[in-house]
Amino acid sequence: IFHYHLLMSDQSSSFVAETLSLHESSINATWLVLAASLVFIMQVGFMALETGSVGRVWRPGTIVKNFEDLFLGIVSFSILGYSVAFDVDSGLKGVIGGFKYAFLRNISSDEWLFVVFQMCFVSTAATIVSGCVVERMTSGSYAMFSFLLSLIVYPVLVHWVWASEGWLLKLGFVDFAGSGVVHVTGGLAGLVLLQFLGERVGKGTGIKGLDHNNQDLFLVGTGVFLLWLGWIGFNCGSVIVMVNPSTSETVGLIAMNVLLSACVAAATSNVYLRIGNTQNFDLTQSLNCLLCGLVAITSSCHNIQPWAASVIGVQAAVGYFLWEKLLAKLGIDDPLSVTSVHLMGGALGVINQALFADTGDAATSGLFISGAIKPLGIQCLGLLAILVWVAVWVSMLAKFLDKVMGIRASLFVEDQGVKLWEYVPELAFKLLLPSLDHDAAARMWMWSFRDFVTKVYPNQAQLLDALVVIHEFKKKCHDIMSGTDEQDDITMKEAKETMNNLVSKILHQYKNSRHMEDDHESVLSRHRSPSPMQNAVRDQLSRNITMLESDEGDLLDYYRQNTSSMSTNNMRELMGMRYATLFDAVRDDAMKTLQSAWKMFAQQGLPQSHLQVAPDKVYDIDETDFSINWLSEYQIKSQKQKTMYIMSKIVALASPKTPKSKNMPKEE
Numbered sequence: 001i002f003h004y005h006l007l008m009s010d011q012s013s014s015f016v017a018e019t020l021s022l023h024e025s026s027i028n029a030t031w032l033v034l035a036a037s038l039v040f041i042m043q044v045g046f047m048a049l050e051t052g053s054v055g056r057v058w059r060p061g062t063i064v065k066n067f068e069d070l071f072l073g074i075v076s077f078s079i080l081g082y083s084v085a086f087d088v089d090s091g092l093k094g095v096i097g098g099f100k101y102a103f104l105r106n107i108s109s110d111e112w113l114f115v116v117f118q119m120c121f122v123s124t125a126a127t128i129v130s131g132c133v134v135e136r137m138t139s140g141s142y143a144m145f146s147f148l149l150s151l152i153v154y155p156v157l158v159h160w161v162w163a164s165e166g167w168l169l170k171l172g173f174v175d176f177a178g179s180g181v182v183h184v185t186g187g188l189a190g191l192v193l194l195q196f197l198g199e200r201v202g203k204g205t206g207i208k209g210l211d212h213n214n215q216d217l218f219l220v221g222t223g224v225f226l227l228w229l230g231w232i233g234f235n236c237g238s239v240i241v242m243v244n245p246s247t248s249e250t251v252g253l254i255a256m257n258v259l260l261s262a263c264v265a266a267a268t269s270n271v272y273l274r275i276g277n278t279q280n281f282d283l284t285q286s287l288n289c290l291l292c293g294l295v296a297i298t299s300s301c302h303n304i305q306p307w308a309a310s311v312i313g314v315q316a317a318v319g320y321f322l323w324e325k326l327l328a329k330l331g332i333d334d335p336l337s338v339t340s341v342h343l344m345g346g347a348l349g350v351i352n353q354a355l356f357a358d359t360g361d362a363a364t365s366g367l368f369i370s371g372a373i374k375p376l377g378i379q380c381l382g383l384l385a386i387l388v389w390v391a392v393w394v395s396m397l398a399k400f401l402d403k404v405m406g407i408r409a410s411l412f413v414e415d416q417g418v419k420l421w422e423y424v425p426e427l428a429f430k431l432l433l434p435s436l437d438h439d440a441a442a443r444m445w446m447w448s449f450r451d452f453v454t455k456v457y458p459n460q461a462q463l464l465d466a467l468v469v470i471h472e473f474k475k476k477c478h479d480i481m482s483g484t485d486e487q488d489d490i491t492m493k494e495a496k497e498t499m500n501n502l503v504s505k506i507l508h509q510y511k512n513s514r515h516m517e518d519d520h521e522s523v524l525s526r527h528r529s530p531s532p533m534q535n536a537v538r539d540q541l542s543r544n545i546t547m548l549e550s551d552e553g554d555l556l557d558y559y560r561q562n563t564s565s566m567s568t569n570n571m572r573e574l575m576g577m578r579y580a581t582l583f584d585a586v587r588d589d590a591m592k593t594l595q596s597a598w599k600m601f602a603q604q605g606l607p608q609s610h611l612q613v614a615p616d617k618v619y620d621i622d623e624t625d626f627s628i629n630w631l632s633e634y635q636i637k638s639q640k641q642k643t644m645y646i647m648s649k650i651v652a653l654a655s656p657k658t659p660k661s662k663n664m665p666k667e668e
Contacts, residue, residue, distance in 0.1 A: 024243040025110070027242055027243050028241050028242050028243055029113055031237070031241075031242035032113040032114065032116075032117055032237065032240065033113060034233065034237075035117060035233040035234075035236060035237020035238075036113070036116050036117045036120050036233070036237065037233065038229065038230045038232060038233020038234065038237065039117070039120035039121065039124065039230055039233050039234050039237065040120050040230075041226055041229060041230045041233075042120075042124055042127075042226070042227055042230030042231070042234065043066060043069070043070050043123060043124075043127060044223075044226050045222075045223045045224070045225075045226030045227035045228075045229075045230055046066055046124075046127045046128075046130075046131070046223065046227065047062070047063055047066040047223070048219045048220070048222045048223030048226060049131070049219070049220055049223030049224060049227065049336070050062045050065075050066065050130060050131050050134060050223070050336060051063055051216075051219055052215060052216040052217070052218070052219025052220040052222075052223060053131075053134070053215055053216075053219075053220055053284075053335065053336050054134050054135055054335070055135065058134060058135050061139060062130070062134055064139060065130045065134075065139065065142055065143075065146075066127060066130060068139075068142070068143045068146055069123055069126040069127040069129075069130060069146050070123045070127075072126070072143060072146050072147045072150065073119070073122045073123040073125075073126045073146065073147075073150040074119045074122070074123060075147075076122075076147050076148075076150040076151035077118070077119050077122045077150055077151075077155070078103065078104050078119070079102065079103060079151065080099070080102055080151055080155070081122060081150055081151055081154065081155040082101050082104065082115060082118065082119075082155070083097055083098065083099055083100055083101035083102045084096055084097045084098075084152075084155035084156060084158075084159060085097055085118070085155040085156075085158035085159050085162070085163060086101065086118075086158070086159070086162075086163050087099070087100040087101050088163055088164055088165040093165045094159075094160075094165045094166055094167040094170065095156075095159070095160070095167060096156050096159055097155070097159050097163065114240065117237060117240075118158075121178065121182060121234075122150045122154055122155075123150075124182055124186075124234070125149070125150070125154050125178075125181075125182045125183075125185050125186045126146045126149055126150050126154075126186070127186070128182075128183065128185075128186025128187060128189075128190065128338060128342050129145070129146070129149065129186050129189045129190045129193065129338075130142070130146075131190065131335075131336040131338040132187075132189075132190025132191065132193060132194055132334060132336070132338045132339065133190065133193055133194070133197060134335055134336065135200050135335065136197050136198075136200050136408060136409055137193070137197060137407055137408065137409060138405070138406060138407060138408070138409050140405055141401045141402075141405050141406065141407040142407075144401055144405070145193075145397055145398070145401060145407075148397055149189060149394075149397070152393065153185065153189070153389070153390060153393045153394065153397075154181075154185055156389065157180075157181045157185060157386060157389065157390075158181060160173075160382075160385070161173060161175050161180070161181050161382070162175075162181070168381075168382045168385065171378050171381070171382070172364065172374075172375065172378045173378050173379060173381070173382035174299070174300070174353050174357070174375075174379070175299045175349075175350060175353070175382070176235075176238055176298070176299055176300065176301060176302045176303075176353075177234060177235045177238040177298045177299065177301065177302075178234075178238075178298055178299070179295060179296065179298040179299030179300075179345070179346045179347075179348075179349025179350050180299060180346055180347075180349070180350040180382065180383055180386050181386070182298075182346075183295045183298065183342040183343070183345060183346030183349070184342070184343060184346035184347055184350065184383070184386050184387070184390070185386065185390050186338075186342050187338060187339045187341070187342030187343025187344070187345075187346055188339075188343050188386075188387060188390045188391060188394070189390055189394045190334075190338050190339060190342075190343075191332075191334075191339045191343060192390075192391055192394040192395055192398065193394065193398055193407075194332055194333065194334065194339075196398045196399075196402060196407060196408070197407065197408050198333070198408070199331070199332075199333030200333055200335065215284065217283060217284075220284060220287065221283075221287065224287045224290060224291060227291065227294070228262060228290070228294065231258055231262075231294045231298075232255055232258055234298070235254050235255075235258050235297075235298055235301050235302075236251050236254045236255055236258075238302075239251060239254075239302070250302055253301075253302065253306075254301045254302055256306055256309070257297050257301045257304060257306060257309035258294065258297060258301060260306055260309040260310050260313065261293040261294065261296060261297035261301075261309045261310070261312050261313040261316065262290045262291075262293040262294045262297075262313065263290075263293075263313065264293065264309075264310045264312075264313025264314055264317075265289045265290055265292055265293025265294075265296075265313040265314070265316045265317045265320075266286055266287075266289055266290040266293065266317075267313075268289065268313065268314050268317035268318070269285060269286045269288075269289035269290075269317045269320070269321075270286055272317070272321065273285060273286060284337075285321075285324075285337075288320060288337045288340065288341050289316065289317045289320050289321075291341045291345070292316040292317065292319065292320040292340065292341045292344065292345040293312070293313045293316040293317065293345075294345075295316070295341060295342055295345030295346050295348075295349055296312050296313075296315065296316040296319075296345045296346075296348045296349045296352060297309055297312055297313075297316075297349065297352075298346075298349050299346075299349035299350050299352065299353045300312075300349065300352050300353040300356060300357055303353075303357045303358055303359050304352075304356045304357060304358060304366075305356075305358055308352075308356035308358075308368075311356070312348070312349075312352050312356070315348060315352070316345055316348060319344050319345065319348050320337075320340050320341065320344060320345070322344075323339065323340040323343075323344040324337065324340050327339065327340065347383060350379050350382065350383045350386075351376075351379055351380070351383070352366075353366070353375070353379055354366055354367060354375040354376035354378070354379040354380075355367050355368050355376070356368055356369065357369065357375065429591065429594075429595070429598050430591070432445055432446050432449075433446070433467065433468070433471045434471075436471075436617075436618070440614040440615065440616075443615045443616075443617065443618045444606070444610060444613060444614065444615060444618075445606075446618055447610075447615060447618035447619075447630070447631070447636070448601075448606050448607070448610050449464075449597075449598070449601050450464055450618075450630055452597070452601045453594070453597050453601075456597065456600070457594075457597045460593060460594055460597055463590040463593055463594055464590070464594060465628050466586060466587075466590050467587060467590050467591065467594075468619065468621070468628055469506055469621070469626050469628065470506070470583040470586065470587050472621050472623075472626070473502060473503075473506055473583065473626070474583075476502060476623065477499065477502070480498055480499060481499075502623075502626070505624075505625055505626045506583070506626050609633075610633075613633065613636055613637060615631070615636040615639070616636075616639050617631070617639075618630065618631055618636070619631060
């Protein structure tokens with residue numbers, strides 16, 4: 001009986017131990033899933049913040065870049081990045097990992113969640129860069145850069161700092177949740193790319209589509225709050241294991257420090273913006289300071305006291321505004337203040353670990369806690385190593401990608417949004433003509449393109465003129481058939497006569513242009529034979545002209561024979577559609593012929609002198625014979641000057657004689 005009870009007691013103890021172990025692993029798994037999910041939510045925050053900070057035409061491209069950061073970062077990390085980061089059994093120990101975990105091989109089942117958590121981290125580091133290069137970097141080169149950053153640059157830093165054999169970790173370098181590894185890497189990579197890309201085109205010109213002043217504060221604010229929420233998982237989740245002595249106390253301290261640092265940074269920025277700043281209150285500056293406070297606390301959030309987190313918040317706000325002034329002085333165009341938030345904030349975070357850390361050990365505590373100097377030297381060395389590694393590699397990658405595929409978007413691409421040009425270049429071209437009436441930027445592009453064609457492709461200038469004439473004809477056709485052109489009540493016979501007259505005039509102009517081109521080609525043919533492509537284009541245009549000549553006389557008869565039961569309004573609408581599509585074949589052929597010129601023009605971009613011109617119109621057209629007079633740069637500027645002079649007079653007459661109160665709140 002004694003031995004039986006002893007056996008049952010041993011089995012019960014073993015069962016209890018197994019049950020407790022199972023519960024611990026379940027709790028740890030749940031904790032890591034929750035933390036990884038919060039870090040994943042940060043991608044939504046970055047997307048909302050960036051899309052709310054750029055022009056509307058750039059928003060689709062910005063969303064695509066954020067998706068690319070996520071899936072390309074995960075794919076590259078699974079191929080090689082994770083192995084480079086955490087393989088300590090092969091490779092150069094302490095410097096770079098080997099290939100043991102390449103393609104996620106040889107990973108035990110209890111490590112999968114840790115891999116997922118690290119994948120969310122690498123996506124965050126890559127996404128930081130996208131905020132720096134908005135509105136100017138091509139999508140293809142950015143996707144390749146994001147992939148290589150996650151494959152090569154970032155994993156090596158992870159190995160140095162977080163792998164058990166990392167040389168910086170063994171020196172005593174501490175970067176708990178990634179102020180240096182994640183944020184300095186992303187911020188510095190963006191800054192280096194900015195040196196290759198230059199500033200956005202047309203910044204500050206005031207031209208619609210080029211002024212870059214289209215912030216959506218709701219999206220920006222939502223993005224910041226989602227990032228703040230995700231930051232709790234970003235920092236608290238870095239403890240990795242929840243069931244561990246004193247872990248719950250550490251997690252509580254981390255969460256408190258994250259909240260305090262961010263709030264104090266935002267409060268400090270509000271004090272400066274309302275009292276010490278002479279300009280209007282800018283909400284985005286306050287939100288950026290909040291983010292900078294989060295970045296600055298990330299490295300040391302686990303071992304500093306709440307009072308130190310408050311000091312770091314003040315420090316982050318001051319550092320942010322100083323960095324912004326430096327960028328303005330150097331003329332660096334960082335539209336989302338990414339380097340001010342992540343590079344400056346991350347560098348402060350790395351140094352703060354050596355100033356405020358309270359580890360309970362005088363040798364490893366911060367300078368302001370125990371007076372130890374050594375941790376400060378180690379943190380500075382680690383920060384310098386990160387800066388050098390990232391700067392060298394990003395410079396090489398940028399040069400390589402620029403040489404192979406080009407990293408800077410052309411000027412037209414920037415104006416219309418990268419995705420529009422790269423995915424549907426024909427649509428980008430076709431958008432110019434319909435936009436001439438309401439978009440100064442479109443008028444500037446059309447005028448510049450005509451100037452480019454005249455200089456580089458003089459034989460195709462008549463084709464561009466034909467496109468413009470057909471565009472104007474379609475507008476005239478719509479006015480006549482809808483009864484809005486000069487007289488409201490127009491008969492079918494009058495409509496037919498008017499439209500046929502217009503068609504005849506356009507045919508006359510177009511055939512003259514064709515004959516002039518034929519004469520020019522005949523002169524050139526004495527020295528060279530026309531290419532098969534030129535012959536094919538000429539034959540196609542001749543067929544289109546013949547078709548137009550045969551169609552112009554029987555339009556109304558066609559509709560009377562086929563729509564005898566229709567009302568007059570319906571017949572007029574159908575006839576208008578027939579007239580409107582009359583020149584489609586010629587237009588399509590002209591556009592196809594001009595595509596090569598268009599692509600070269602889009603790659604070259606506009607002269608800088610053109611960016612300051614916002615023309616009211618770029619040509620005059622004589623509707624009696626449909627001849628075009630393209631305006632010169634001097635004429636356009638003169639018209640603009642006259643318009644500005646008249647508007648200033650109107651404003652001066654309408655303005656009150658007494659100025660507004662000087663005590664008006666800055667928000668107004």
